[in-house]
Amino acid sequence: MFITVSYGADCHEIVNVQCRVLSLTAHLKRKCQCRPEDCVDLLDESGTLMNLSQVESPGSELARKYLQERQHYILIRVVRGENSEPTCYESLLENLEEHHPELAERLQKLSAHPPLKDGTGKTSTQRKFGQAKEPHLGSPAKLRSTQQTKKVLSSPAGPDT
Template identity: 60%
Template sequence: MFITVRYGDNCQEMVNLHCRLLILTAHLKRKCQCKPEDCIDLLDETGALMNLSRVENPASEFASKYLQERKRYILIRVVRRENSEVTSYESLLEDLGKHYPDLPDRLQKLSANTQARQNWRRGSFQRRAQTLSSTSARSRPTSPSKKSLRVALDEDRT
């Protein structure tokens, strides 16, 4: 059970999948000379992000749970901005477009989607706050609750 990971100047590394995710990512960081604090992930050849960087407990999860044997993956760096949920993705395979013409656009879209998601969340919180502040200022007629209607009906029956 192995995969091939592409990085650098057309370098490839065969990796055994029967290991913990933490060990796999540490090994790949050493091989591609990333900093230990760098966050990395893998992209398959179709452009699907494996989201290994979001696994809650990589020390206990096996890589084989997330990756398919005998497939080729591209090593990417995950860059999360401080004080923000915005994430961007950078290929660690040089000349990505030369090897995979569609993948540079895919990485750009993945980065843009996280930015759009962050903006949408921020906008929805602002809209909710505006709605709450504007509706709390208005007095709304209150309708009777189901319980009070039930009590009134029971009183009418007796």
């Protein structure tokens, strides 16, 4: 009894579902290098959220009760909104839009207000959790003005000309 979970840069993990929900999610967090306090869940190929993060007794409930063996799932992070902010769901599989556009769309619909992407292609929440591969350098306009400033400062005549 196993499932396949996709995450990261096209990584796949075959996982036995004959275990407790808590053990399964802890294992997946370690594999995808999430923080222990992060909340993760799974999205099936049809776009259905498995709601493992909502299981009342994850330490005693078996994962096979919620997951169908031999199925393929996408690992997602659940970001619970503070106060009245909505819960957001973000894929832990890089480039979900390219590999599974219908699932990316479904994940956006599940999030009441999906996080906005910036010039890096990463959401603000992904940057917050350190998922971006490159440091955030700002908008293209800011980059352009910084490059122009360097050019002016390094010119032989100096910045006043």
